[in-house]
Amino acid sequence: MTIGDLLKEYRIEQGKYQKEFTNDGQIVSQSFYSKVEKNINRITADSLLELLHYNKISLWEFFSRLNxxxxxxxxxxxxxxxxxxxxxxxxxxxxxxxxxxxxxxxxxxxxxxxxxxxxxxxxxxxxxxxxxxPDLELRNKIKEKIFNIPSFNQTKMELFCNFMYFYDFESNKVIAQRIIKQHIATNDIKLQKPLLGIIVNMLALSFDAGKEKTETEFFIESAKKIKMHPELTFYKLALLFFTNLISYRKTGEPKYYQQSSDMADTMLLVGLTGYGKILHDLLVKYK
CATH class of the missing domain: 1.20.58 (Methane Monooxygenase Hydroxylase; Chain G, domain 1)
Structure with missing residues (x-):
């Protein structure tokens, strides 16, 4: 049984039309949902979860009935x-x-x-x-989990990227350099994302460590080797913010500060409000 088949079965059992089942199209449009039931469209997992909760369908029961x-x-x-x-x-x-x-x-x-x-x-x-x-026990558990993975594969890179703040700057630098040297030549977008994420984090962490003027050149030059792709837009914008802020810190030229400010504004405009505010706070802190 497919997801579409099972959703249709539950909908009919509840005596609902597709419009009612999708909360008047607020979860997904009725036209899109119609094709989900016909197994033409593939619904995203978060929309599926919202549908199930809205219609009071047990997650465990639903998933247990699927292959x-x-x-x-x-x-x-x-x-x-x-x-x-x-x-x-x-x-x-x-x-x-x-x-x-x-x-x-x-x-x-x-x-x-x-x-x-x-x-x-x-x-x-x-x-x-x-x-x-800080919860030091939790942080150590995550670090142990990361390094129980034998090689710097995609999973390990993503975990390290997400939890670099659990390490000191020098440890991050050593690990990040190893990962970059291993994967910098890749054309796989799935690897380039965490790779750029690690580089962005290193630039951000360099400010906290007071090393933005001395320890960032390797990471900036490495990022330049990764060509632009639509899926990498967020990372490239973040890179522009930090590279310009670093240039401002080195030279004092206002144009670099303004370019960083423009990147922070762009984050706010596209809906990344939390991250955009963090970048604006950095601008205030390091002006």
Whole structure:
């Protein structure tokens, strides 16, 4: 049975038209949903979860009735990660916390649920205010998890990128340089994303360490080797912000400061309000 088949079955059992089932098209449009039931369109995992909650359908019951394929499990995990990333850049802690019951109700294995819940706690740890007490046990658990992965594959790169703030600057520099040297020649977008994310984080961390004038050249030059692609737009904008702010710190020329300010404004304009505000705070701090 497909997702579309099962959704249609539940909808008919509840005696609803497609318009009612999709909350008057607010979750997904009626025309799009119609094609989901016909197995023409593929619904995203977060829209699916919203549909199920809106229509009071048990997540466990729904997923248990589907074929237990690796592909669907992977889609679930990808959906959770997507929501986590979006909530992080929007600085929306409540949205991250809302993932906990969804993960617990998901059809992931017990080990899968445990790993996803650990990541949720780690993301909340990263989002803590500097004045809040760090959870050192949790941070060490994440670092151990990262380095239990034998090679710098995509998963390890993504984990390291997300939790670099758990390490000191010198440790980050050594690890980041190893990853860059291993993958800088790749044309795989899935690897280029975390690679650029690591470089952006290194530039950001260099300011906290007071090393933006001396320890950033390798990372800036490495980023230039990765060609622009639509999927890399966010990372390229973030790079422009930090490279211009570094140039301003080195030269004092106002044009670089203005270009960084423009990049921060762009983040706000495209809806990355949390991240945009962080960049504006940096501009104030390092002017």
């Amino acid at each position: 237990q394929s690796d592909d669907f499990m992977h889609q679930q995990v990808e959906s959770f990660h997507k929501i986590m990333v979006e909530a992080y850049y929007a600085n929306d802690k409540a949205k991250v916390k809302q993932l906990k019951p969804l993960i617990k109700e998901s059809y992931l294995s017990d080990k899968g649920k445990e790993e996803e819940l650990l990541l949720v706690e780690a993301v909340l740890e990263v989002m803590k205010d500097p004045t809040e007490e």
